[in-house]
Amino acid sequence: MSSEYDTTETLDVKGQSCPMPIVKTKQAIDDLEAGDVLEVVATDSGSMSDIQGWADGTDGVELLDQVEDGDRYTHYVKKTE
């Protein structure tokens, strides 16, 4: 699934709902280095809009891609600075 991106780490937030996917993504990104890519695996359908909004409004991160596969939502977030 993640072959397209060189993923540094995977965050599993399956079964968790708002605001957990966002808050845990932020915490995981803080622990990474610039250039690293975080893969976030969620089952919360709201995470599609939320992760995008969070990435747009947050400095130092870039949303590379979002993949919807059934009830699984995978997000690729790059730490840019």
Next chain:
Amino acid sequence: MSTDNPTASVEDGDPEFDAADMQALRERVEELEESIAEIDEGDDEKKMTIIATQGSFDMAYPPLILGSTAAAFGWDVVVFHTFWGLDILHEEKSKNLKLSAVGNPNMPMPNALAALPGMDRMATKMMEKKIDENGTATIEELIDLSLDSGVDLQACQMTIELMDYDEDDFYDGVTTGVGAATAIQHMAESDIQLLV
């Protein structure tokens, strides 16, 4: 009759005065550019203030969810808890917050039935079960998360004394010894202010 010609007098103006004038202007422009750069830097961080006044189970969620989410955006967040909102930060009471079955039109029971003893407890248990099944965080988890993400959870000093609470009754990391003036100050600097 005067023969003064304004156009001629400008052309005849002292060139040294113009150079000095230009220099002064240049310096002024540089000063202004510097102060604008400072303002831009200062404006970078967004702020939010939430005033939490309600202590029922359902009303504890919005301030904690919005607060921790805004902190994930890197914002400077203050949640000022006053009156019943103080119970959210009270270590013991926060674990026993109740959902009111009465006066809630969304409850699947008539008010006359909802007013019976034990109904609030039952409604709360039902909601807690749904929250668990849905993977929604508990109030305690959201408080820990908020404090971990740097949200400033403030407990109104006047209400602490009014309710006969002790400062040790609150979660570690909760700010005490603050009043309305502190809240107003942060509200004035905030991009978003909410009363919940």
